[in-house]
Amino acid sequence: MTDNRSPEFCVYDDSDYQKVFWDDANRAYEDRSEDIAFKKLLPRSGKRMLEIGAGAGRNTPRYTGYEKIYLFDYALTQMQQAKQRLGESDRFVYAAADVYHLPYNDNVFDGATMIRVIHHLSEIDPAMAEIRRVMEKDSTFILEFANKRNIKAILRFLTGKQKWNPFTKEQVEFVRFNYDNHPETIKACLENNGFEIERALSVSNLRIGALKNNPKNLGWMLKAEDRLQDALSGVKLSPSVFLKCRQTEGGQFDPNAPVFRCPACGSTRLEETKEAMTCPDCGKVYPIVDGIYNFRLE
Numbered sequence: 001m002t003d004n005r006s007p008e009f010c011v012y013d014d015s016d017y018q019k020v021f022w023d024d025a026n027r028a029y030e031d032r033s034e035d036i037a038f039k040k041l042l043p044r045s046g047k048r049m050l051e052i053g054a055g056a057g058r059n060t061p062r063y064t065g066y067e068k069i070y071l072f073d074y075a076l077t078q079m080q081q082a083k084q085r086l087g088e089s090d091r092f093v094y095a096a097a098d099v100y101h102l103p104y105n106d107n108v109f110d111g112a113t114m115i116r117v118i119h120h121l122s123e124i125d126p127a128m129a130e131i132r133r134v135m136e137k138d139s140t141f142i143l144e145f146a147n148k149r150n151i152k153a154i155l156r157f158l159t160g161k162q163k164w165n166p167f168t169k170e171q172v173e174f175v176r177f178n179y180d181n182h183p184e185t186i187k188a189c190l191e192n193n194g195f196e197i198e199r200a201l202s203v204s205n206l207r208i209g210a211l212k213n214n215p216k217n218l219g220w221m222l223k224a225e226d227r228l229q230d231a232l233s234g235v236k237l238s239p240s241v242f243l244k245c246r247q248t249e250g251g252q253f254d255p256n257a258p259v260f261r262c263p264a265c266g267s268t269r270l271e272e273t274k275e276a277m278t279c280p281d282c283g284k285v286y287p288i289v290d291g292i293y294n295f296r297l298e
Contacts, residue, residue, distance in 0.1 A: 004264055004297045006100040010120035010177035012075040018056035018085075029212040031058070033204050033225050034115065034144075034242075038062045040201060040229070041142050041244040043111060048253075050109040050134065052099060053117030057082035060092070066111060070104070070259075072097045079292045088291075093259075095293040099127045101263035102134050103286075103295035107253045110139040119146035119179050124171075124186075128193040136253050141195060141245040144203070148172055148180035151237040183236045186243070194249035202232035203240040263295050 022031065038059070045065040054060060054071035055078050063069055069092055073079055076096040083094055097103050099121070112135055121127055135141060149166045156162035164172045169182040190197060205228040206212065206221050232238060261268045265282035272278075277286040277293060287294045 004101060006098050006297075007121070007123035007126065008177070009074070009099070009122060012055070012073070012078055014077050015075065017078070018058060018081060022058060026213055028215075028218060029221055029225075030204050030207065030240075032218070032222050033229075034059070034240075035062060036222065036226050037201050037203050037229060037242045038142075041199060041242060043140050046111040046140070048109045048111070048259075050104070050112040052112060052114040052131065053120075054078070054082055055116075057085045059113070059115055060086055063111075063113075067091070068093065070095065070109070072103075074098055074296065076289065076292065076294055076296070080290060083290065083292065093293075094291065095295055096289075097263065097293075097295040098297060100130060101295075101297055102130045103260055103263045103293070104134045105253075105258055105261045105268055106133055107136045107251050108134050108259055110136050110253075111141075112139070113142045115142070115144040116146075118143065118181065118186075120177055121179070122171075122173075122177070124181065124189050125192070128189050128195070132193045132195065132247060132249065135247040135250060137247060137250045139247045141247060143186075143190070143243045143245060145186050145241055145243075146178075146180045147236060147239055147241050148182045148185075149236065150180075150239045152239065153180070154237070183241060186241075190243070190245055194247060195245040196248050197243050197245050199244040200233045200236065201229040201242040202236060202238040203229055203242050205229070205232060205238045207239055260293070260295075263297055 047067050049063050049066040049069045051071045054073050071082055072095040079094045079096050086092055118124055153166040157166050169185045171179050171181055173179050211217050258268045260270055262279040264284045267279050267281040270277045270279055276288055
């Protein structure tokens with residue numbers, strides 16, 4: 001029998017994350033900084049985009065060049081919020097799923113993003129292996145990670161205010177299910193899974209409360225951010241790092257092949273009704289809730 005247990009990760013079931021962390025919080029600088037990064041890294045056009053850990057769909061409108069966007073998040077409630085935010089459209093396909101057991105066929109996507117997600121994963125290599133599997137050769141993967149070797153952590157460590165060492169390469173869990181990763185660890189994981197880093201950006205370089213809490217500073221901060229993203233990309237001392245990667249392995253997607261596959265057994269012979277997707281090979285039944293595919297292995 002296949003062991004479908006996943007490594008531990010943070011779950012946002014019943015969370016009001018979008019409202020609490022973004023809409024009602026003072027994070028316009030962070031949001032706009034990420035928008036600047038996306039404009040530099042996203043391809044102009046594509047067919048199928050996979051948004052890994054899409055949450056309530058904050059970034060989805062930014063993928064303007066893609067014909068179809070497949071949003072997924074482990075939290076069904078986040079997908080419900082995303083659908084409410086984005087509306088009914090054949091362009092968007094929603095699924096609740098596990099990044100360690102993706103419900104998609106091999107080589108489906110020519111684009112993928114994973115933003116503010118990897119810092120919630122206790123193990124990154126098996127997740128990266130699954131992402132590699134579902135992406136076409138020469139496709140674009142944009143990854144954001146919380147940088148362990150950021151300037152604030154370095155200064156705190158050197159002044160004795162922080163115990164963990166930002167220069168060592170192991171993952172650090174600074175809050176339950178919140179992990180910082182070293183740039184070299186991320187690079188090695190990507191390369192081991194067939195991804196080639198084409199461009200790096202240093203993002204949220206001016207994430208300083210005294211500056212960003214004053215709305216009058218936003219304009220000049222974003223102008224400076226635009227320049228600093230490239231200028232500081234080599235040293236990678238920012239709290240957030242964006243990477244544009246190319247998938248160098250795998251094959252091309254057959255447009256006649258099914259997009260979904262059973263996350264439990266890997267079968268692509270799923271049978272769909274209005275109420276559920278059923279796998280005839282292992283018997284798993286995946287409900288369709290409010291037009292959202294629920295592929296969680298529970």
